[in-house]
Amino acid sequence: MVVTSSEPDAIIIGAGIAGMYQLYRLRELGMRVQVFEAGSDVGGTWYWNRYPGARFDSESWSYGYSFSEELLQEWDWPEHFAAQPDTLRYLRLVADKFDLRPHIRFGCRVSAAHFDDTSGRWTVILESGEQARARLLITALGPLSAYTLPNIPGRDSFAGQAFHTARWPHEPVDLRGKKVGIIGTGATAIQVIQTIARDVGHLTVFQRTPNWAAPLHNRPITPEEQARIKASYPEIFARCRETATCFIHQTDPRNALDVSPEEREAFWEKLYSEPGFGIWVGNFADVLTDPRANDLASAFVAKKIRQRVKDPNTAEKLIPKNHGFGTRRLPLESGYYEVYNQNNVRLVDLNETPIERITPQGVLTSTKAGSEEHTFDILIYATGFDGVTGPYDRMDIRGSGGRRLRDDWIDTPRTFLGIQATGFPNMFMVLGPHTARGNIPRNIEEIVDWITGLIRYMRRHGLVRVEPRPEAVDEWGRHVEEAVAGLLFSQVNSWQTGINRNVEGRDSVRRTLGYYGGAVAYRLRSEEVATGGYQEFIFG
Ligand SMILES: Cc1cc2nc3c(=O)[nH]c(=O)nc-3n(C[C@H](O)[C@H](O)[C@H](O)COP(=O)(O)OP(=O)(O)OC[C@H]3O[C@@H](n4cnc5c(N)ncnc54)[C@H](O)[C@@H]3O)c2cc1C
DSSP: OBOOSSOOSEEEEOOSHHHHHHHHHHHHTTOOEEEEOSSSSSOTHHHHOOOTTOBOSSOHHHHSOOSOHHHHHHOOOSBSSOBHHHHHHHHHHHHHHTTOGGGEEOSOOEEEEEEETTTTEEEEEETTSOEEEESEEEEOOOTTOSBOOOOOTTGGGOOSEEEEGGGOOSSOOOOTTOEEEEEOOSHHHHHHHHHHTTTSSEEEEEESSOOOOEEOOOOBOOHHHHHHHHHTHHHHHHHHHHSTTSSSOOOBSSOGGGSOHHHHHHHHHHHHTSSTTHHHHSSBTTTTTOHHHHHHHHHHHHHHHHHHOSSHHHHHHHSOSSSOTTSSOOOEESSHHHHTTSTTEEEEETTTSOEEEEOSSEEEEEETTEEEEEEOSEEEEOOOBOTTTHHHHTSEEEOGGGOBHHHHTSSSOOOBTTTBOTTOTTEEESSOTTSBOSSHHHHHHHHHHHHHHHHHHHHHTTOOOEEEOHHHHHHHHHHHHHHHTTOGGGGSOSGGGTOOTTSTTOSSOOOOOSBOSOHHHHHHHHHHHHHTTSTTEEEO
């Protein structure tokens, strides 16, 4: 069955920040656009991730859309790092203000997209079996939208309530006085743990890999700050454009190894006491590239953890030993370490006592003496996402001649600028693999504007088909690999290097999923392609 009465010019999958903005831009071109979104509302990440304590690590006022001065002046961010309900409220406002909803069909998960060479059109197939066709297909699936449950025997046998953080219920969950277990200690888990620890009766944290975390230092935005922020948006966004990660934080040009121990310590104390990601992406230039500088930074943060956690044994368990500071996505925290000083919180190190299985009552871990059953009312899976390529792998995407994207990307993604793949004509990815990433809405706006520019060019020149030349894809792939070489994070297992032990086939071989030459270099290269007349593409 065909879902749309008249054929749209473009189909967009996803109504998060990326899909909404792409819709806005294509509508400006006078195009008919159909968006399909699996959720029941706009917002993407901020629609799905409703767990207690969910919030940004980006400064709120650097995260919002920059395209509308009216929107910038109308919206007040309540805190420097906004909580999920406020961000969702903001994105709903955007949808209403720009009248986006009439173009979006909610509750529609796309299971497949097939390109037909004869008609030059994509057929998009929904889980319901309904179909829609359009010449252009834009995937705005999100880098962190394919959530993963832990691969633990007995998972479905638990008799209490169990939630993945990315599918937290819309109705409030009463945690007061309950016995709660949480599996995972990544950025999301840290936000949950520090938020619920005081309310629950007892909390058991199951930790496989501790993560380095540093203080967020969030606070409300005062009326004076609000006025200052609104008056300085051009400067804020200009600053984001200058940095490699599109955050307001610029890497310090000094090397940690070139300054005195006193100067180093003073700088790190300053960064540790300041809000946001400064300690990660505004640190000394060599901290994320030179193992010796990284060891010193790790020792500094380990010292902080030891100072904050009273029990030395627990502190040691919370200090990562298998990766250096900042080599995985850095969680920012608000009182996380102090949680372990509470009597109602227990840390279970799964390296010492691995989980055997989940039981109807809770979690069974093996101990030297035998096994121990931890019983719970509520079990929380903070087990993250199959990052970046996960949402693509979960769809059956077939390009020209039935070529399957999943097969093409089995070892590593192959793209040009992370936006198009050879053999998949007229399919454009917003924030696909091999794009620059950091403070993500800044990257999204640039990529959407670039895709819109290419589509405008095609319409002006009467072109109906575009895909990148294979040699351009090869060249970009080589450049992506060159750019990541020398970065310490590329030698560490994490979702950012494509490792997820809960996903079959993605549990051991690292892949490069982003472009790490920096947002400035990415922008220069994409602008060069556009001003050069898109020579890297084959048009039809
Ligand atoms: C907990 C959490 C905290 C984060 N914090 C930050 C932060 O501080 N700073 C930052 O820059 N980024 C952060 N991120 C990353 C965040 O994902 C991006 O900032 C941004 O929201 C991405 O927008 P998007 O539109 O690209 O993707 P999403 O917001 O993920 O939207 C994608 C949409 O596509 C839909 N979709 C996917 N597949 C299908 C399908 N097959 N059919 C139909 N619909 C589909 C999904 O339902 C979803 O609504 C965070 C992510 C998480 C999960």
